[in-house]
Amino acid sequence: MPRLExxxxxxxxxxxxxxxxxxxxxxxxxxxxxxxxDAIPWTxxxxxxxxxxxxxxxxxxxxxxxxxxxxLARRFLRIAPLYYLFTTLMVLTLLAAPGAVKxxxxxxxxxxxxxxxxxxxxxxxxxAPVLSVGWTLNYEMAFYAALSLCLTLRRPVLAMGLLFGALxxxxxxxxxxxxxxxxxxxxxxxxxxxxxxxxxxxxxxGMVLARLWPRRRVSARIAWGLGIGGAVLLVALDAxxxxxFLAAGVPAAMIVGAVIWPAPWQGWPLQRIGDASFAxxxxxxxxxxxxxxxxxxxxxxxxxxxxxxxxxxxxxxxGVGWLVFTLVERPVAALVSASPRSQPVPQR
Numbered sequence: 625m626p627r628l629e630x631x632x633x634x635x636x637x638x639x640x641x642x643x644x645x646x647x648x649x650x651x652x653x654x655x656x657x658x659x660x661x662d663a664i665p666w667t668x669x670x671x672x673x674x675x676x677x678x679x680x681x682x683x684x685x686x687x688x689x690x691x692x693x694x695x696l697a698r699r700f701l702r703i704a705p706l707y708y709l710f711t712t713l714m715v716l717t718l719l720a721a722p723g724a725v726k727x728x729x730x731x732x733x734x735x736x737x738x739x740x741x742x743x744x745x746x747x748x749x750x751x752a753p754v755l756s757v758g759w760t761l762n763y764e765m766a767f768y769a770a771l772s773l774c775l776t777l778r779r780p781v782l783a784m785g786l787l788f789g790a791l792x793x794x795x796x797x798x799x800x801x802x803x804x805x806x807x808x809x810x811x812x813x814x815x816x817x818x819x820x821x822x823x824x825x826x827x828x829x830g831m832v833l834a835r836l837w838p839r840r841r842v843s844a845r846i847a848w849g850l851g852i853g854g855a856v857l858l859v860a861l862d863a864x865x866x867x868x869f870l871a872a873g874v875p876a877a878m879i880v881g882a883v884i885w886p887a888p889w890q891g892w893p894l895q896r897i898g899d900a901s902f903a904x905x906x907x908x909x910x911x912x913x914x915x916x917x918x919x920x921x922x923x924x925x926x927x928x929x930x931x932x933x934x935x936x937x938x939x940x941x942x943g944v945g946w947l948v949f950t951l952v953e954r955p956v957a958a959l960v961s962a963s964p965r966s967q968p969v970p971q972r
Contacts, residue, residue, distance in 0.1 A: 678830020
């Protein structure tokens with residue numbers, strides 16, 4: 625599949641947003657101050673990832689003729705090895721030093737559910753695995769599984785739209801607890817809340833963009849307008865009561881739409897960060913924790929200490945993620961791609 629450099633640019637923006645948001649949260653916690661950048665919804669970079677994933681996966685699926693099972697296996701092998709590595713590192717960390725990781729506790733049920741991407745509820749009410757950032761991968765795997773089934777149909781994008789739309793509507797009508805009696809097990813309610821979360825519609829936005837991409841071309845001026853407008857809306861709508869798939873998903877789709885048609889992004893250094901975005905995303909919590917243990921005691925109680933920590937933390941977390949990408953993710957991906965079973969059959 626031809627590489628779209630603009631998508632790597634969007635991936636870089638997405639992972640830097642998430643990373644910056646987590647760094648600012650760490651700095652505010654340890655320095656007990658409010659930083660000006662806190663007003664920006666940094667963690668909405670996740671919504672960009674979901675739109676990007678919908679775009680990429682449906683384009684890959686269009687070329688795939690090896691069967692739905694093989695398609696799902698390939699997507700699993702794309703994300704599982706690195707995720708399993710960092711999930712295991714998190715489990716070992718919590719076993720060796722309980723309480724060492726902020727806002728993370730060791731729960732056997734959560735560990736068991738983490739490896740098969742099974743939604744489990746944490747002690748704080750969040751639906752997330754033991755590696756907290758892995759909640760997005762639970763949705764990714766659910767998306768891949770649903771798409772692998774819909775690929776057997778004549779119009780998979782329409783089928784996915786009907787499926788996700790129906791689930792979101794059911795969730796809106798019944799609420800997060802679902803249409804269940806009070807005696808229903810918490811696990812069933814957790815699965816219901818997970819499955820009916822309308823954030824899944826953000827994958828659909830990316831799929832629609834993928835269908836429009838080969839049929840439409842827009843000028844660089846329109847693309848810049850889409851990108852800037854999406855960024856403004858992402859910030860402006862964050863304070864509203866709109867559902868997340870509208871407040872963040874629609875602006876995210878505008879931003880992704882801005883980078884897929886023209887190519888003003890060719891050669892931007894951020895594209896290299898986009899290449900390593902998955903590794904940065906999974907590894908950055910470990911880097912931040914190490915920095916809080918090593919760097920924070922060295923910083924004085926000065927006004928510039930918190931901003932300096934933020935800059936160093938973002939740079940070092942991105943650097944560590946790049947090393948993980950180079951030394952681990954890329955070699956593993958090469959092994960997976962070399963497997964005859966993983967190769968797509970050309971369309972006839």
